[in-house]
Amino acid sequence: MRLDRRALLAGLPAAAFAPAAFGQTAAKVAVIGGGFGGATAARTLKRIAPELDVTLIEANAEYLACPFSNLVLGGLRDMAGQRFAYAGPARDGVHLVQARAEAVDAAAKTITLADGAALSYDRLILSPGVDIRWGALAGYDEAAAEPMPHAWKAGPQTALLRRQLNAMADGGLVVMTAPRAPYRCPPGPYERASLIAHYLKTEKPASKLLILDAKDDFSKKPLFLQAWSELYPDTLEWRGASADGRVSRVDPQTMTIETDFEAFQADVANIIPPQKASAIAERAGVADATGWCPIDAVSFESTLQPGVHVIGDATIAAPMPKSAFSANLQGKICAIQVARLLADLPAEPTLLANTCYSFVAPDAAVSVSGVYANGAGAFAEIPGAGGVSPLIPEPGGRAEEAAQARDWYAAITAEAFG
Amino acid sequence: MIVRRLTAAISVAFVAGCGGEPGDAAPRADGAPSSLSRAASLAAACSGCHAATNESIARLDDLSAEAIAAALAEYKADAVGTSVMHRLARGYADADIALIAEYLGAEEP
Numbered sequence: 001m002r003l004d005r006r007a008l009l010a011g012l013p014a015a016a017f018a019p020a021a022f023g024q025t026a027a028k029v030a031v032i033g034g035g036f037g038g039a040t041a042a043r044t045l046k047r048i049a050p051e052l053d054v055t056l057i058e059a060n061a062e063y064l065a066c067p068f069s070n071l072v073l074g075g076l077r078d079m080a081g082q083r084f085a086y087a088g089p090a091r092d093g094v095h096l097v098q099a100r101a102e103a104v105d106a107a108a109k110t111i112t113l114a115d116g117a118a119l120s121y122d123r124l125i126l127s128p129g130v131d132i133r134w135g136a137l138a139g140y141d142e143a144a145a146e147p148m149p150h151a152w153k154a155g156p157q158t159a160l161l162r163r164q165l166n167a168m169a170d171g172g173l174v175v176m177t178a179p180r181a182p183y184r185c186p187p188g189p190y191e192r193a194s195l196i197a198h199y200l201k202t203e204k205p206a207s208k209l210l211i212l213d214a215k216d217d218f219s220k221k222p223l224f225l226q227a228w229s230e231l232y233p234d235t236l237e238w239r240g241a242s243a244d245g246r247v248s249r250v251d252p253q254t255m256t257i258e259t260d261f262e263a264f265q266a267d268v269a270n271i272i273p274p275q276k277a278s279a280i281a282e283r284a285g286v287a288d289a290t291g292w293c294p295i296d297a298v299s300f301e302s303t304l305q306p307g308v309h310v311i312g313d314a315t316i317a318a319p320m321p322k323s324a325f326s327a328n329l330q331g332k333i334c335a336i337q338v339a340r341l342l343a344d345l346p347a348e349p350t351l352l353a354n355t356c357y358s359f360v361a362p363d364a365a366v367s368v369s370g371v372y373a374n375g376a377g378a379f380a381e382i383p384g385a386g387g388v389s390p391l392i393p394e395p396g397g398r399a400e401e402a403a404q405a406r407d408w409y410a411a412i413t414a415e416a417f418g
Numbered sequence: 419m420i421v422r423r424l425t426a427a428i429s430v431a432f433v434a435g436c437g438g439e440p441g442d443a444a445p446r447a448d449g450a451p452s453s454l455s456r457a458a459s460l461a462a463a464c465s466g467c468h469a470a471t472n473e474s475i476a477r478l479d480d481l482s483a484e485a486i487a488a489a490l491a492e493y494k495a496d497a498v499g500t501s502v503m504h505r506l507a508r509g510y511a512d513a514d515i516a517l518i519a520e521y522l523g524a525e526e527p
Binding site for chain 1: 458459463469475505507
């Protein structure tokens with residue numbers, strides 16, 4: 001039976017391989033989470049397998065993008081440029097369900113929504129993003145995120161931190177804390193520090209920014225250190241873990257941030273706390289004891305729950321970073337593999353890539369790239385490929401990468417949402 | 419200068435192909451249509467950057483398979499190039515470059 005079907009498929013165009021062609025109901029794929037991963041996966045499925053019944057479940061009517069939100073914090077960009085509705089997925093024939101997914105029963109293949117409604121699926125793609133690990137840093141609970149915003153999910157937190165920076169008097173101290181890996185957007189804290197430092201240097205030149213870091217090494221470190229010493233030598237100070245940079249406790253009442261040996265009184269505090277896969281991942285049973293989601297690197301299927309594929313920041317996919325680029329590409333690759341599995345074809349190994357641009361000033365950016373194979377049981381960086389921008393750029397090189405970053409943002413948001 | 423020209427030569431068929439089926443429609447050896455092929459999954463890496471609206475990153479939708487293959491091969495062969503495309507091209511075998519170029523080039527503007 002299977003052989004016959006395969007032989008039949010071989011003579012048919014792509015549109016004919018879905019079960020509908022065999023007189024059955026179209027296979028149902030549900031996607032939970034309308035970020036760069038989920039929105040892209042849903043659209044890609046409709047493009048490559050139009051017969052599939054694809055539903056995107058997302059709690060919000062609009063997505064608020066994290067990439068480029070550091071420019072908002074630096075006063076260089078309006079929040080409106082971070083907002084995306086789901087016109088593109090809707091136009092492509094994706095069913096949009098605006099609701100919070102409360103639970104997933106992987107054995108019954110059903111999703112329960114916040115209003116109690118149930119949805120069934122043949123395969124589920126979960127693109128849940130991250131949640132803050134409240135309390136993992138002593139003193140940093142949900143209430144603390146008002147006086148000490150994390151701004152690590154774009155939206156009200158971004159606006160709040162921007163207001164606090166605006167309201168701070170010249171001569172103030174901004175303290176930013178960076179967590180140990182893994183966390184969303186590895187170079188993100190350092191791009192943010194650069195753009196806040198630019199704002200302070202330009203508008204409040206007597207002010208300082210202190211970065212307290214739980215680690216000694218970070219993405220694009222030599223490039224950031226170079227930019228900071230050239231551009232913000234009197235404004236920005238970075239302390240790594242071995243220089244007593246690891247924060248042990250915060251007190252939002254007194255705006256105090258403590259390391260092992262020192263305490264700092266901040267006028268503005270940006271606490272980037274430890275993170276984990278979003279709560280729905282835990283409720284679906286796809287997160288392990290680390291808080292993140294183990295997956296098969298080829299199919300993105302959870303190793304804990306069959307039929308549930310996980311993509312984006314929530315996954316354990318190192319050395320692929322938790323970036324919008326990674327989530328978007330994983331969405332496309334996962335869509336292809338889900339469509340293959342629904343057509344009784346095996347998932348197929350491929351190469352994946354990533355590029356992350358980081359602004360170090362309004363018109364200067366640096367980048368890191370990587371290429372990854374997924375055929376040997378995990379993601380593996382291709383030796384000799386990838387790497388970072390040169391320390392000594394060609395003339396105009398940093399400006400060129402800033403222009404590329406803007407093109408990238410336009411392209412990836414259009415592919416996911418536009 | 420060369421980097422600029424090459425960058426301008428590489429672009430996006432996958433995005434431009436939203437309305438139709440990217441690549442040719444011929445099924446592969448495993449019975450998979452080309453949209454589910456390894457060429458499709460390899461080429462999926464391109465469309466996150468290379469869109470038709472780009473100014474600084476080239477668009478691919480008006481390039482032939484030959485032009486895409488030549489540009490990628492030149493990036494890969496340039497041992498001292500430092501652009502994003504130089505760094506990425508070094509990760510792809512010649513056969514993979516051929517698959518990507520054929521897949522993207524098959525998308526007519």
